[in-house]
Amino acid sequence: MSTDPGQPLTIRGREADVVFPNRLFLAPMEGITDQVFRDLMIGVGGLGGAITEFIRISVNPIPRKVVAKYLGPVRGVVPVGIQFMAADTEHLAQSIANAEPLGAPWYDLNFGCPAPVVFNKCAGSALLDHPDRMVAMIGTAVQATGRPVSAKMRAGVRDPGRLRELVLAAAQAGAAMITLHARLRTTSYEEPATWSWIAEARAALDSAGYGHVPLVGNGSIAEAGDARRMMETTGCSAVMIGRAALADPWIFRSSLGRPTATRAEGAAFALGYAATILADRPPIVALKKLKQMLRWYRCGGLFLDCPEDRQILLRSTDLEVVLDWFREQARISG
Numbered sequence: 001m002s003t004d005p006g007q008p009l010t011i012r013g014r015e016a017d018v019v020f021p022n023r024l025f026l027a028p029m030e031g032i033t034d035q036v037f038r039d040l041m042i043g044v045g046g047l048g049g050a051i052t053e054f055i056r057i058s059v060n061p062i063p064r065k066v067v068a069k070y071l072g073p074v075r076g077v078v079p080v081g082i083q084f085m086a087a088d089t090e091h092l093a094q095s096i097a098n099a100e101p102l103g104a105p106w107y108d109l110n111f112g113c114p115a116p117v118v119f120n121k122c123a124g125s126a127l128l129d130h131p132d133r134m135v136a137m138i139g140t141a142v143q144a145t146g147r148p149v150s151a152k153m154r155a156g157v158r159d160p161g162r163l164r165e166l167v168l169a170a171a172q173a174g175a176a177m178i179t180l181h182a183r184l185r186t187t188s189y190e191e192p193a194t195w196s197w198i199a200e201a202r203a204a205l206d207s208a209g210y211g212h213v214p215l216v217g218n219g220s221i222a223e224a225g226d227a228r229r230m231m232e233t234t235g236c237s238a239v240m241i242g243r244a245a246l247a248d249p250w251i252f253r254s255s256l257g258r259p260t261a262t263r264a265e266g267a268a269f270a271l272g273y274a275a276t277i278l279a280d281r282p283p284i285v286a287l288k289k290l291k292q293m294l295r296w297y298r299c300g301g302l303f304l305d306c307p308e309d310r311q312i313l314l315r316s317t318d319l320e321v322v323l324d325w326f327r328e329q330a331r332i333s334g
């Protein structure tokens with residue numbers, strides 16, 4: 001497998017394949033990586049694939065119009081998959097059937113969410129204690145669609161003792177790609193993620209005859225050189241980037257050796273993000289979404305020389321105050 005993040009990657013379904021233009025994925029992040037955010041990231045460039053925020057299946061199948069809201073229009077430049085999260089197979093096949101006409105290129109199943117509200121209902125990372133149920137869900141999804149089905153998981157609930165069993169079970173059930181978030185449910189988002197678990201998962205897949213199943217490494221990518229480093233040190237086929245993409249949307253480009261953002265571009269991205277949200281949502285929503293990104297944002301070196309400004313902006317209740325700060329940054333650097 002290639003260790004060059006710039007190489008294309010193909011995953012195979014029963015009836016259709018998906019070709020990603022490169023090996024850098026934007027991690028799904030609930031409340032943040034909606035269609036607006038994903039489209040802006042795709043516009044920046046360097047992104048190979050993305051996934052919707054999780055769509056939770058509980059008492060009923062998910063109607064097509066709900067999935068459509070998460071997915072947005074399928075434009076095809078960068079493949080965007082639909083992520084479902086469920087506790088069992090009930091309603092999964094019907095949710096996929098409802099989503100099929102929307103034309104998303106592939107489906108992803110969530111076996112990683114650590115939130116108590118999800119865990120206590122035996123969904124997300126709780127399935128890591130029940131590989132048989134995980135297998136049933138992947139198998140059901142594979143039968144429900146000819147498109148590829150992938151699985152995104154953590155390394156275990158409280159220890160990585162079943163990691164080998166879990167990745168092999170997912171591959172045997174028909175997962176076309178597996179993403180390993182190299183943390184446990186109990187370690188939540190603690191730094192650093194344990195990249196050696198990605199190497200262990202890769203070795204387990206290879207030794208069991210699943211060398212053709214791409215493994216996406218995820219966790220603690222902080223800067224551009226990390227993507228290639230993760231691929232080289234773990235043997236993973238691709239890399240998924242979460243919070244570092246909120247810190248710097250240019251990280252995908254710079255991971256491919258292209259120039260990073262200037263301060264003016266960093267300010268313009270934030271202003272463009274707010275403007276796009278404001279086109280059909282009230283200022284309070286734009287403020288909330290902007291603040292979620294602001295917790296991490298350092299694109300173009302913003303906040304490096306004035307870390308206290310971040311806290312001031314995060315405390316602000318006035319969108320215009322936040323926007324003025326970015327306008328000022330764009331003016332100074334322009």
Ligand SMILES: Cc1cc2nc3c(=O)[nH]c(=O)nc-3n(C[C@H](O)[C@H](O)[C@H](O)COP(=O)(O)O)c2cc1C
Binds near residue numbers: 030152244
């Ligand atoms: C705010 C937030 C929301 C998240 N929502 C999802 C989600 O909807 N689906 C999912 O599979 N993972 C979700 N994750 C986990 C990320 O996809 C990713 O696995 C995790 O952030 C580790 O990557 P990182 O260290 O690069 O941030 C979320 C993470 C964060 C911080």
